[in-house]
Amino acid sequence: xxxxxxxxxxxxxxxxxxxxxxxxxxxxxxxxxxxxxxxxxxxxxxxxxxxxxxxxxxxxxxxxxxxxxxxxxxxxxxxxxxxxxxxxxxxxxxxxxxxxxxxxxxxxxxxxxxxxxxxxxxxxxxxxxxxxxxxxxxxxxxxxxxxxxxxxxxxxxxxxxxxxxxxxxxxxxxxxxxxxxxxxxxxxxxxxxxxxxxxxxxxxxxxxxxxxxxxxxxxxxxxxxxxxxxxxxxxxxxxxxxxxxxxxxxxxxxxxxxxxxxxxxxxxxxxxxxxxxxxxxxxxxxxxxxxxxxxxxxxxxxxxxxxxxxxxxxxxxxxxxxxxxxxxxxxxxxxxxxxxxxxxxxxxxxxxxxxxxxxxxxxxxxxxxxxxxxxxxxxxxxxxxxxxxxxxxxxxxxxxxxxxxxxxxxxxxxxxxxxxx
Numbered sequence: 001x002x003x004x005x006x007x008x009x010x011x012x013x014x015x016x017x018x019x020x021x022x023x024x025x026x027x028x029x030x031x032x033x034x035x036x037x038x039x040x041x042x043x044x045x046x047x048x049x050x051x052x053x054x055x056x057x058x059x060x061x062x063x064x065x066x067x068x069x070x071x072x073x074x075x076x077x078x079x080x081x082x083x084x085x086x087x088x089x090x091x092x093x094x095x096x097x098x099x100x101x102x103x104x105x106x107x108x109x110x111x112x113x114x115x116x117x118x119x120x121x122x123x124x125x126x127x128x129x130x131x132x133x134x135x136x137x138x139x140x141x142x143x144x145x146x147x148x149x150x151x152x153x154x155x156x157x158x159x160x161x162x163x164x165x166x167x168x169x170x171x172x173x174x175x176x177x178x179x180x181x182x183x184x185x186x187x188x189x190x191x192x193x194x195x196x197x198x199x200x201x202x203x204x205x206x207x208x209x210x211x212x213x214x215x216x217x218x219x220x221x222x223x224x225x226x227x228x229x230x231x232x233x234x235x236x237x238x239x240x241x242x243x244x245x246x247x248x249x250x251x252x253x254x255x256x257x258x259x260x261x262x263x264x265x266x267x268x269x270x271x272x273x274x275x276x277x278x279x280x281x282x283x284x285x286x287x288x289x290x291x292x293x294x295x296x297x298x299x300x301x302x303x304x305x306x307x308x309x310x311x312x313x314x315x316x317x318x319x320x321x322x323x324x325x326x327x328x329x330x331x332x333x334x335x336x337x338x339x340x341x342x343x344x345x346x347x348x349x350x351x352x353x354x355x356x357x358x359x360x361x362x363x364x365x366x367x368x369x370x371x372x373x374x375x376x377x378x379x380x381x382x383x384x385x386x387x388x389x390x391x392x393x394x395x396x397x398x399x400x401x402x403x404x405x406x407x408x409x410x411x412x413x414x415x416x417x418x419x420x421x
Contacts, residue, residue, distance in 0.1 A: 020306060021306075021342065024299075024302050024306045024342065025342055025343075025345070025346035026299075026346070027298060027299030027300075027302040027346075028296065028299035028300060028302075028342070028343050028346040028347050028350070028394070028397075029299070029346040029347065029349055029350035030295065030299065030350065031292065031293075031295040031296030031297070031298065031299040031300075031347075031350070032292075032296055032346075032347045032350035032351050032354065032390055032394065033350035033351075033353060033354045034291070034292055034295050034354075035288070035289070035292025035293065035295070035296060035354075035390060036292075036350070036351060036354030036355060036358070036382055036386075036387075036390070037354050037357065037358070038288040038291065038292055039285075039288050039289075039292070039382055039383075039386055040354070040355075040358040040361075040380040040381060040382045041380055042281065042284045042285055042288050043379070043380055043381055043382070043383075044358075044361075044362075044365075044377045044378060044379060044380030044381075045281075045284075045377055046281045046284075047377075047378040047379045047380075047381075048377045048378040049277060055138050055197045055198055056136070056137060056138075056198045056200055056270065057135065057136045057137070057233050057270065058270060058271055058274050059099075059233050059234050059236075059240055059270075059271055060136050060231060060232065060233045060234075060240065060270045060271070061231070061232060061233075061240045061243070061244050061267055061268060061269045061270055061271070062202070062229065062230070062231050062267060062268045062270075063229075063230050063231075063232075063244070063247060063248070063251075063265060063266070063267040064228065064229045064230070064265075064266050064267075065080075065081055065082055065083060065228075065264065065265065065266070066263055066264055066265070066266050067079065067080050067263065067264070068081070068257060068258070068261055068263065068264045069261050069262070069263035069264065070258040070260065070261045070264075071258075072256060072257060072258035072261070073256045075256060081255055081257075081264070082226045082227065082228065083103070083226070083227035083228070083230060083251070084224075084225045084226060084227055085103075085218075085225040085227060086225065087227065087230075087251060087254060088101060088103055088227065088230070090250070090254065091247060091250060091251075094250060095243060095246050095247060095250070097234055097235055097238045097242060097243045097246070098232055098233075098234070098235070098243060099232075099233040099234060099235045099236075100132045100135055100136065100231075100232060100233045101132075101230065101231075101232040102129070102130040102132040102133045102136065102230070102231050102232070103128075103130060103214055103227040103228075103229065103230050104127060104128065104129055104130075104133065104202070104214070104227075104228065104229040104230070104231060105127065105128035105214060105217050105218065105223060105226065105227065105228045105229070106125065106126070106127055106128075106203045106228050106229065107126045107127075107128075107217070107221060114126070114183065114184050115165065115169070115181055115182070115183050115210055116181065116182040116183075117169040117170075117179070117180075117181050117182070120168065120169045121169075122165065122168050122169065124162075124165055124204075124208055124209055124210050125203060125204030125205075125208060125209040125210070126183065126184075126209070126210050126212065126217070127203070127204075127209050127210070127211050127212070127217075128211075128212050128213065128214040128215075128216070128217030128218065129147055129211050129212070129213070129214055130147070130152060130214050131146065131147050131148055131149055131151075131152070133231065134146055135233070136231050136233060137196070137198060137200055137202070137206075137231075138197045138198070139194035139195060139196055139197060139206065140194065140195045140196075140197055141192060141193070141194060142163055142166070142193040142194060142195055143166075143175065143176055143177055143192060143193040144160070144176075144177045144190070144191050144192035144193060145160075145191055145192045146160060146192055146194065147160060147191075147192075147211060147212075147213050147214075151191075151213040151216070152213050152214060152215050153215075155213065155215045155216045155219050156213060156216060157186065157187065157188045157189065157216060157220070158188055158189050158190075158191045158212075158213065158216075159181060159183065159188040159189070159190055159191070159210050159211060159212050160190075160191060160192040160193070160194055160210075160211040161176070161181070161190060161192070161193055161194075161209075161210050161211070162193075162194060162195075162196075162205070162206050162207035162208050162209045162210070162211075163193060163194065163195045163207045164205075164207040164208045165193075165207070165208060165209070165210060166193045169181070176190045176193055177190060177191065177192070178190065181210070183210060183212075184221070186220055188210075188212065194206065194207075194211075195207060202229070203229075230247075232247070239271065240269050240270070240271040240272075241269060241271070241272070244267055244269055248265050248267070251265060252264070252265065293393070296347075296393065296397065297397070299343075299346075300343060300397040300400065304339070304400070336399060339399070340395060340399060343394055343395075343397055344394050344395060347390070347391070347394035347397075348391070348394075351387065351390060351391065354382070355382060355387070358380045358381065358382060361380055362379055362380055362381070365377060365378060365379075365380075
């Protein structure tokens, strides 16, 4: 049953010294508030990064050339070299673990205004691609299509443009398909407009790039059989690092690179990057809980100390209760209930304000995102299980904080308490 006298007694005990009670409650409030904020911030950072690369092929890697760092087979140190088209054919035939292997070439061809349409122009990154590249780094089609096999085979003078290029060179809602762009003096027909689905930028942002068929770019811009960059994926169940090492060994042998030269071939293993990101956020999560619970426990210890003071101040009162026949369980439950009420109320306020602040931040981020700004912090939410666990920790902490003062109250002898001044 609801005992109004008991709750009145709790209220009287906690408000007898309001400043002391508020300062004690603030320690618990701050602990749970910081736990919620840090947990939400960790999730927001994780969501932002994961969303930016979620659709990127995790079983992929990139490889490109650099100057040699060791002399080998008559070649001097510092030699610059490139892949060639025959390398692609050889790798596909000799690395059975490969799923996709696609080359990529780069070029700006002028420091400014290298892409022209009528009176409009701009400076954009030019990239030569194969159809398979979107299986590694996917794009959303806004208009038209992506590069296809016929474009590669026939070296068609067609292009796919990024969304920002479209917004600069075309009117809003204008259909760009079939229109022509002059790229470094050569006309190409637009067959598609794309929006990147990831924030992985390779030699420039995709939305500010123009994509040509790889073979067309080689021929039109006199690149011969040069290949600047290769992207590949491993078959299911095979670590990317295995394929990466095989490819490096083959390429070094084909181009007379010292086997021990670690500079001549540069690569990025996306699989390893994802594993490092997962490990990073696991560490952040653990650190968040350690710091948050540590701060919360500091507040709880403060509650316990204050309850000891309150018990000391109420020594005579407790002695009277004992002398009048109050059961030990009644006194213990009273002290522990006061502690639970103080910690729970302070903690609930901290929990509510923390969740409310995260919700305000989330609304502001959504508005910023709708405005077209690129953000790397998304949906700083707190998991329901974490919120429930926090409340459970509060109740347990309140019981813990009250247990020591309760035992101290029970140890008071009635005759000695009555003599207390």
